[in-house]
Amino acid sequence: MTKLYDLIAANPQLEYVDAATGQHFGVSDLTHTLDLEPQHGLAFLYLDNSIAAIEALLNFLDSPFTIALLSPKLNIAYKQQLEQLYRPCYIYDPSRTAVEGFEATVRLFKNTVQAGYSIHPDIKVLLSTSGTTGSPKFVKLSEDNLVQNALSIIDYLPIQHHDVTPLTLPVFYSYGLSVFTTNSIAGGQVVCTSRDVVQKEFWEDFNRYGYTSVAGVPYVYEMLHRIGFCKKEYASLRYMTQAGGRLSPVLAKTFGEYMAVRDKRFYIMYGQTEATARMAYLPPEALLSKAGSIGIPVKNGRFDISPDTQELVYTGPNVFGGYATGTADLQTFDHHPVLYTGDMAEKDADGYYYITGRMKRFVKLFGTRVNLDEVEAILKNTLNGGTVACIGVEDKYLLVQHLGALDSSAIKQLLSEKLQLHVSVFRIQQVDEFLLTPNGKVDYTAMQQMGLAEKV
Incomplete structure (x- = not known):
């Protein structure tokens, strides 16, 4: 060989x-x-x-x-x-x-x-x-x-x-x-x-x-x-x-x-x-x-x-x-x-x-592939089990939705340090409730559509 x-x-x-x-x-x-x-x-x-x-x-x-x-x-x-x-x-x-x-x-x-x-x-x-x-x-x-x-x-x-x-x-x-x-x-x-x-x-x-x-x-x-x-x-x-x-x-x-x-x-x-x-x-x-x-x-x-x-x-x-x-x-x-x-x-x-x-839960930011499930795990661990959900929007930015009052700047800084990416690629959004599928799971598809709509 x-x-x-x-x-x-x-x-x-x-x-x-x-x-x-x-x-x-x-x-x-x-x-x-x-x-x-x-x-x-x-x-x-x-x-x-x-x-x-x-x-x-x-x-x-x-x-x-x-x-x-x-x-x-x-x-x-x-x-x-x-x-x-x-x-x-x-x-x-x-x-x-x-x-x-x-x-x-x-x-x-x-x-x-x-x-x-x-x-x-x-x-x-x-x-x-x-x-x-x-x-x-x-x-x-x-x-x-x-x-x-x-x-x-x-x-x-x-x-x-x-x-x-x-x-x-x-x-x-x-x-x-x-x-x-x-x-x-x-x-x-x-x-x-x-x-x-x-x-x-x-x-x-x-x-x-x-x-x-x-x-x-x-x-x-x-x-x-x-x-x-x-x-x-x-x-x-x-x-x-x-x-x-x-x-x-x-x-x-x-x-x-x-x-x-x-x-x-x-x-x-x-x-x-x-x-x-x-x-x-x-x-x-x-x-x-x-x-x-x-x-x-x-x-x-x-x-x-x-x-x-x-x-x-x-x-x-x-x-x-x-x-x-x-x-x-x-x-x-x-x-x-x-x-x-x-x-x-x-x-x-x-x-x-x-x-x-895309069928998988990844987003490419600045050419770096980021596993969205792993990002959620990082946030949940840091926030002591806080409820968050992450999506990628057109490989342009990472959107984090969360329940309750959190410091958006602190979340951005945390992700920037953990992922070695600039804070500008993160969007933090507080919501009253998550969009859910009929079986009670986070509806990432609906989140994606909402993220794209807001981008437009």
Whole structure:
């Protein structure tokens, strides 16, 4: 079986650039630099997009270890809970100087006690299903999942060996990880940076290095639009990609037209962590004629629509091997390549797919998927069982309804700290009673309709 690291190492043009210093590194400069034990175990990597984080990632990709990729901004209490539950062999987390039960080595913390459980050999990467709430639930991905996902993306994106690609999305996020893997395999220079599009330093780097592509979730494109991106010219830019939630039709048209008249390409894509990232893309030439579509399946992928529920069902070699909520789940890997997406869809006469609704209780805010049930649990625990209900409104904001008098500012601040999201994405609403279904449960569908109506 082909390993992801081997494909990366086989790219002779590949260089990693440290945006902070301007230094260039080959793959060989960034591997075999950590003194890892030659064993199969679990490692927790809290990764930003710095050159040091990419070095740690490459070291562990070229090792027998299973690696959990996590946000370095995760609340410290959540970090400790996860580490107590999974008992990893190694932890990479530059934000801490000590971890209880671990000894500090060069840039790593090593567990002083053997984990005492086995891990299925096919599990290579664990990605969080929430990213922010500290849920112990991970998506289990194999080497083949990672490789097949990367190759399917390379099949349609115009990645070239002279490209200069910034890591503008976190590599612990499936979309950001796919930008890293695809450009490491087929690209040229990968610029390691944690700067974002609203910082002037990002644009200084853009001009200094000559970025050839930009990847972003809807919020990134909203920010680009706000700062006047489409009023300027970018000679080095060849294409842009968007995923991580639905982009507004107005912005899709704006960026699509901007890129098209300059003979550049704008790709709208659809995916989920459970598919290692990518399931579909909208060819740039169809962006205006198929407005609102998620496009067509990636190479070696297939869509079906359930006749009973209209749920979109994906089949492909990049489908995950199940969830892990504890160490017992790390002993199995399900090789069933079918994913029930939780999205409802329809297909037009030309074979293009359109999402018509969402069956699951998630919302994507700034490209981060947030489990609404987990948010409710956080609030109920903090409020000592207080009655709350949460919905997401068009992946734009999270609406919290509550009974009784509560401090709305305090709730917003709590959620901002717990989820690492800006307070502006939260709406707090006091109600006299909840809308209920006939069987006495909270009627989230009615809440959703009310939230949309109020938004209008």
